[in-house]
Structure formats: C-alpha cells, structure tokens
Amino acid sequence: MEETALFALSNGLYVLGAKDKDRYVGSLVDAVSQVSIGPNIIILSCMNNSYTKQTIEQSGVFSLSVLSQKTEPQVIANFGFQSSRDVNKWDNVVKEIKDDLPYLQTAMAKIRARVVKKEVFPNNTLFIAEVEDAFEYKKGEEPLTYYDYRNGFKEKVIMAYQSTKMEEKVQRANEEASKTTHNKKKWVCTVCGYVYDEDVPFEDLPSDWVCPLCGVGKELFELREA
Numbered sequence: 001m002e003e004t005a006l007f008a009l010s011n012g013l014y015v016l017g018a019k020d021k022d023r024y025v026g027s028l029v030d031a032v033s034q035v036s037i038g039p040n041i042i043i044l045s046c047m048n049n050s051y052t053k054q055t056i057e058q059s060g061v062f063s064l065s066v067l068s069q070k071t072e073p074q075v076i077a078n079f080g081f082q083s084s085r086d087v088n089k090w091d092n093v094v095k096e097i098k099d100d101l102p103y104l105q106t107a108m109a110k111i112r113a114r115v116v117k118k119e120v121f122p123n124n125t126l127f128i129a130e131v132e133d134a135f136e137y138k139k140g141e142e143p144l145t146y147y148d149y150r151n152g153f154k155e156k157v158i159m160a161y162q163s164t165k166m167e168e169k170v171q172r173a174n175e176e177a178s179k180t181t182h183n184k185k186k187w188v189c190t191v192c193g194y195v196y197d198e199d200v201p202f203e204d205l206p207s208d209w210v211c212p213l214c215g216v217g218k219e220l221f222e223l224r225e226a
C-alpha cells in the first residue's frame with residue numbers, strides 16, 4: 001500500500017479546545033470532518049494519549065478554532081508540540097471564551113460541538129459530535145490545510161518551537177543568574193564601608209538604627225555586590 005497516497009485527502013487544521021476541572025486545555029488536530037447536514041454532525045479523531053481527548057471524555061463538549069493561512073507557526077507549535085499535561089497552552093495565545101469553551105481570537109471560524117457517540121480504536125478515539133454553535137466565519141480568508149503543513153509550513157513551525165524553547169532557556173538562565181547576584185548583594189555603609197551581615201533583614205531594622213562603626217543612619221547604606 002502507498003501510505004503517501006493518503007496525503008491527497010485534504011484536511012484542515014484546527015485548534016481543539018476543552019474545559020478541564022479548573023483550566024482550559026487544547027491540542028492541534030487535523031482529523032475533523034463534517035459528515036452530515038441537518039443535523040450537523042462532525043467526526044473528530046483524537047490520539048488516545050492526548051490530554052485534551054481525556055478531558056473531552058469527561059466534559060462531553062469541545063470547541064474548534066479553524067486556522068487560516070494567516071496563522072502564526074507559533075500557534076501550531078504551542079498546541080501541537082506539547083501536552084496540556086505540562087503547559088497551559090491557552091495562556092500563550094489571544095483567546096476568547098464563549099459558553100465556557102476557549103477559541104483562538106484569530107480563527108477564521110469557531111465551532112462548538114457536543115459528543116453523541118464515541119468509538120475507541122487501538123491508537124485513536126473517534127468522537128461523533130453534533131454542532132451546537134458555529135460563528136464568526138471570516139469570509140474571504142483561506143483555511144490552512146494539512147497539505148500546507150506538509151509542504152513547507154512544518155519547517156516554520158519547528159523553527160518557531162525551537163526559538164521559543166531557546167528563549168525560555170535564556171530567561172530561566174537570566175532568572176537564576178539574577179537570583180545568585182541578588183543573594184550576593186549586601187547593604188554597605190557608604191561612609192565607612194561597613195558591610196551589614198546580620199540575621200535580621202536590613203529592611204526590618206528600626207529607622208533609628210545606626211552604623212555600628214561610624215554612626216550614620218540607614219539612609220546612607222547602599223545595596224552593593226559584597
């Protein structure tokens with residue numbers, strides 16, 4: 001069998017959203033299809049290890065934000081390359097909440113659906129769901145497809161992901177460095193050079209406290225590298 005022939009099936013790309021106990025979760029999906037009109041029935045396929053899938057099993061409802069060609073690669077990296085088990089993904093994007101489900105503000109259409117049936121396969125779970133709401137269709141915008149993803153967009157997503165991870169690393173290193181520097185800083189008398197190194201924090205000393213060496217007040221002390 002030529003597995004690549006299946007690449008010719010055209011799928012869009014969507015950010016799937018759901019409400020966990022006390023936060024919103026989500027993932028990037030392509031396996032969504034409308035299979036009936038009146039009632040509007042869609043099928044969504046989620047990988048069995050997806051946290052969003054587990055959440056939908058509990059809540060029974062989910063949101064879909066339809067991605068357009070204008071989508072930043074960062075958005076796909078955020079929802080597709082990491083799990084809601086570790087990250088609050090919706091904190092990293094501009095979101096809007098409607099009826100307690102999250103949507104990407106920039107989506108070219110927004111859909112809310114309720115699960116009516118579930119079918120479990122070895123790797124995936126299929127949710128058959130009825131559309132409860134569909135809104136904010138931005139006519140004129142073009143959908144981003146899985147085909148686009150495979151043909152060039154994926155490399156941009158990988159670069160965006162790597163640069164975010166690098167930025168996080170640098171930020172963590174800076175925070176660590178500033179903590180260490182801060183720990184090394186001491187209050188020093190600008191008149192005689194006495195270094196305050198007692199257990200009581202300098203800030204908690206009474207306002208009439210004076211330098212034990214030269215007798216000047218607290219106001220003449222400076223926080224300096226010791």
Ligand SMILES: Cc1cc2nc3c(=O)[nH]c(=O)nc-3n(C[C@H](O)[C@H](O)[C@H](O)COP(=O)(O)O)c2cc1C
Pocket residue numbers: 025026027028029030031032045046047048049050051052053076079080081082083084085149
């Ligand atoms: C282009 C692309 C398409 C994807 N399509 C699906 C999909 O249709 N269903 C699915 O469950 N996961 C899909 N994934 C994988 C999930 O987005 C990914 O495993 C995510 O980390 C799951 O997050 P979660 O654990 O928070 O649910 C896709 C990922 C990418 C990058």
